[in-house]
Amino acid sequence: MSAGDVIIAEPSNKKLEFRALMFEKEKSQVEAKIREYLTTESIEDPVLEFRQIPFSGEWGIAVPLFPVAAGEARSGKKIIVPKRAQELAEGIKNYLHGSGFGFSHIDAVNGYLNLYFSTSEYAQRVVDTILETGEDYGRGEDLAKTVMVEYSQPNTHKSFHVGHLRNVILGGSICRILEFAGYRVIRANYLGDIGLHVVKWMWNYLKNHVGEVPGENKTHWMNDIYAEADRLFQDPSNEAEVRELYGRWNARDPEVVALWQKTRQWSLEGFEQIYDLLGETFDRIYFESEVEDSGVVLVEKMIEEGLAVDERPEGPVFIDLDAVLGTEDEYRVLVLLRSDGSSLYATKDLPLAIKKFEEYDLDQSIYVIDVRQSLYLKQVFKTLEVLGYPWADKLYHLAYELVNLPGNVTMASREGTVVLFDDLVAEATSRARTIVDEKNPEVSDEAKTSISEAVALGALKYTMLSRDNSKVVTFDWDAALDFNGQAAPYIQYAHVRANSILRRAGETLPKAAPFPDNLEKAEVDLIELLTRLPGEVVRAAEQFRPLTIAGLSYDLAKAFNDFYNTCHVLNAEPEVRAYRLRLVAAAQQVIATSLNLLGIEAPSAM
RNA sequence: GCCCCUGUAGCUCAAUUGGACAGAGCACUGGACUUCUAAUCCAACGGUUACAGGUUCGAGUCCUGUCAGGGGCGCCA
Numbered sequence: 001m002s003a004g005d006v007i008i009a010e011p012s013n014k015k016l017e018f019r020a021l022m023f024e025k026e027k028s029q030v031e032a033k034i035r036e037y038l039t040t041e042s043i044e045d046p047v048l049e050f051r052q053i054p055f056s057g058e059w060g061i062a063v064p065l066f067p068v069a070a071g072e073a074r075s076g077k078k079i080i081v082p083k084r085a086q087e088l089a090e091g092i093k094n095y096l097h098g099s100g101f102g103f104s105h106i107d108a109v110n111g112y113l114n115l116y117f118s119t120s121e122y123a124q125r126v127v128d129t130i131l132e133t134g135e136d137y138g139r140g141e142d143l144a145k146t147v148m149v150e151y152s153q154p155n156t157h158k159s160f161h162v163g164h165l166r167n168v169i170l171g172g173s174i175c176r177i178l179e180f181a182g183y184r185v186i187r188a189n190y191l192g193d194i195g196l197h198v199v200k201w202m203w204n205y206l207k208n209h210v211g212e213v214p215g216e217n218k219t220h221w222m223n224d225i226y227a228e229a230d231r232l233f234q235d236p237s238n239e240a241e242v243r244e245l246y247g248r249w250n251a252r253d254p255e256v257v258a259l260w261q262k263t264r265q266w267s268l269e270g271f272e273q274i275y276d277l278l279g280e281t282f283d284r285i286y287f288e289s290e291v292e293d294s295g296v297v298l299v300e301k302m303i304e305e306g307l308a309v310d311e312r313p314e315g316p317v318f319i320d321l322d323a324v325l326g327t328e329d330e331y332r333v334l335v336l337l338r339s340d341g342s343s344l345y346a347t348k349d350l351p352l353a354i355k356k357f358e359e360y361d362l363d364q365s366i367y368v369i370d371v372r373q374s375l376y377l378k379q380v381f382k383t384l385e386v387l388g389y390p391w392a393d394k395l396y397h398l399a400y401e402l403v404n405l406p407g408n409v410t411m412a413s414r415e416g417t418v419v420l421f422d423d424l425v426a427e428a429t430s431r432a433r434t435i436v437d438e439k440n441p442e443v444s445d446e447a448k449t450s451i452s453e454a455v456a457l458g459a460l461k462y463t464m465l466s467r468d469n470s471k472v473v474t475f476d477w478d479a480a481l482d483f484n485g486q487a488a489p490y491i492q493y494a495h496v497r498a499n500s501i502l503r504r505a506g507e508t509l510p511k512a513a514p515f516p517d518n519l520e521k522a523e524v525d526l527i528e529l530l531t532r533l534p535g536e537v538v539r540a541a542e543q544f545r546p547l548t549i550a551g552l553s554y555d556l557a558k559a560f561n562d563f564y565n566t567c568h569v570l571n572a573e574p575e576v577r578a579y580r581l582r583l584v585a586a587a588q589q590v591i592a593t594s595l596n597l598l599g600i601e602a603p604s605a606m
Numbered sequence: 607g608c609c610c611c612u613g614u615a616g617c618u619c620a621a622u623u624g625g626a627c628a629g630a631g632c633a634c635u636g637g638a639c640u641u642c643u644a645a646u647c648c649a650a651c652g653g654u655u656a657c658a659g660g661u662u663c664g665a666g667u668c669c670u671g672u673c674a675g676g677g678g679c680g681c682c683a
Binding site: 064342371375470487554555565 | 608609611612618620621622623630632641644646647663664675676677678679682
């Protein structure tokens with residue numbers, strides 16, 4: 001996404017880290033003392049900013065004194081800023097007698113004032129908080145803001161390939177993250193159920209496949225007929241027949257409409273199979289066919305009002321946005337109707353946007369669409385603003401880059417350069433199955449199937465989500481099917497290990513357990529990562545970036561694996577066993593939550 | 607011609623939004639299974655953050671310019 005565009009909420013300056021939240025009381029007490037000291041140095045109303053200390057085994061918060069010293073320098077004092085910052089930090093440290101206010105010790109280093117928490121106290125507060133809140137750990141409060149996210153947008157009668165997959169996975173994860181962050185989310189889909197591609201499909205069906213019905217895999221079957229139609233259509237001798245059928249469709253010939261309804265339904269059922277597999281559901285499905293007529297009416301109105309230029313039949317109907325707005329080469333020209341009066345994307349996107357706001361009271365309307373349509377959507381949004389819709393500034397294009405094939409080849413059904421969704425899933429699942437058979441031969445066949453599916457889909461989703469929205473994904477079979485390293489199965493496996501320990505413990509979790517001050521490094525590192533979830537959820541929601549959650553989930557898994565190897569739980573001393581069991585339970589919870597936000601299953605066995 | 611995106615280790619990517627020493631995975635090399643599941647872990651190797659200026663106490667991050675790659679720009683979707 002590009003920065004500086006519309007953001008859902010006000011960008012939060014409540015960048016209070018979780019750690020600071022848990023030590024809020026201590027923090028505000030010490031902040032008052034720091035201000036008190038700075039007053040004695042004749043510094044009034046300084047800019048005090050709390051940030052994290054780069055973590056090195058001990059928790060705390062830091063106050064950089066550079067802004068304060070720089071302020072002094074600007075007001076004319078002859079000082080060297082870094083030196084003065086360090087001097088101030090030391091001054092404060094002495095003023096606070098090096099500790100107190102709930103902090104175990106206070107340091108002045110490199111111009112920063114570092115305030116450290118008691119390790120045992122901090123560790124226990126973190127783990128207790130997670131276990132008390134359970135799956136709600138990290139969940140934001142209800143923000144009473146409604147957001148619609150439109151994503152997926154496949155064309156009926158066509159294929160579903162890996163390019164479409166990135167959209168669904170990204171959109172789905174964004175919805176989960178926004179929901180968890182406290183927004184009320186409406187998942188919308190918008191299907192291309194009319195147009196030349198549909199007519200071509202019906203023509204081929206009538207000519208070569210009458211009476212046939214889809215097999216088990218409906219989307220694949222639909223696409224086979226479409227691909228064949230597209231090929232046959234290359235032959236000019238077939239053009240007349242297709243055009244004739246298009247005419248009958250435009251005249252709403254009942255026979256053609258009936259066929260359209262029946263075949264469209266097959267496509268819908270096929271998409272439903274895919275969405276089920278991916279774990280996606282939609283609250284509202286829009287169709288191009290339901291907004292086309294109102295779109296034409298709207299364009300006619302724009303012509304009457306003089307907003308749109310009508311050059312028919314020699315030329316199209318368009319709005320010259322730069323002319324209307326007095327800009328130059330910025331918004332260009334948006335074509336609204338073809339010269340023959342037929343509709344285009346814009347004809348339908350304008351009324352669709354209006355319809356959304358008629359149906360729902362939206363605080364934000366998000367379009368998850370690839371980056372190539374940036375100018376187009378900018379034009380659509382601007383046109384709605386020009387038309388006077390007060391909600392036009394609530395429209396947001398969440399752009400993402402394409403999934404290309406090696407050699408920077410764009411996936412296109414027409415060129416035959418596609419990797420179909422079901423082929424990919426079948427291959428991934430089969431590879432996962434081979435590994436499950438080898439690693440876990442004793443579990444039931446049913447369990448093996450569900451594990452393979454969770455692993456295969458998890459791996460595909462993680463690959464898409466662990467890359468920034470603005471980066472092109474180059475699809476490569478080996479990379480997509482690599483279950484090693486920084487990939488979903490690694491994270492899922494950590495969850496399985498945690499689950500395994502808890503299962504073998506065979507008792508209810510100790511209600512409370514004190515943590516010692518001399519924790520192992522692996523324990524400290526793990527606890528540190530557990531505290532990051534709430535902040536990352538807020539950040540991911542503000543920036544529409546699942547990537548941050550993908551990164552955290554991997555870091556968590558890595559830290560847990562390290563803990564698993566260095567810290568034994570079940571055969572440890574009773575006190576140690578007690579707090580470690582609670583730590584394992586907390587880690588399992590946070591890993592599961594982060595995977596869930598990515599739409600990835602957290603299996604209990606692998 | 608104009609606009610947008612990208613450029614970080616051999617490869618694929620991160621970097622808490624201007625903060626402390628730029629981190630992971632893959633690949634290569636060498637180690638660790640009689641232990642809570644080795645789909646794991648440890649160690650080693652790997653950097654002039656495309657280039658040149660500028661702003662700043664501080665720049666991979668911000669501003670200007672250059673280079674390279676990708677995308678978009680009146681009747682495709």
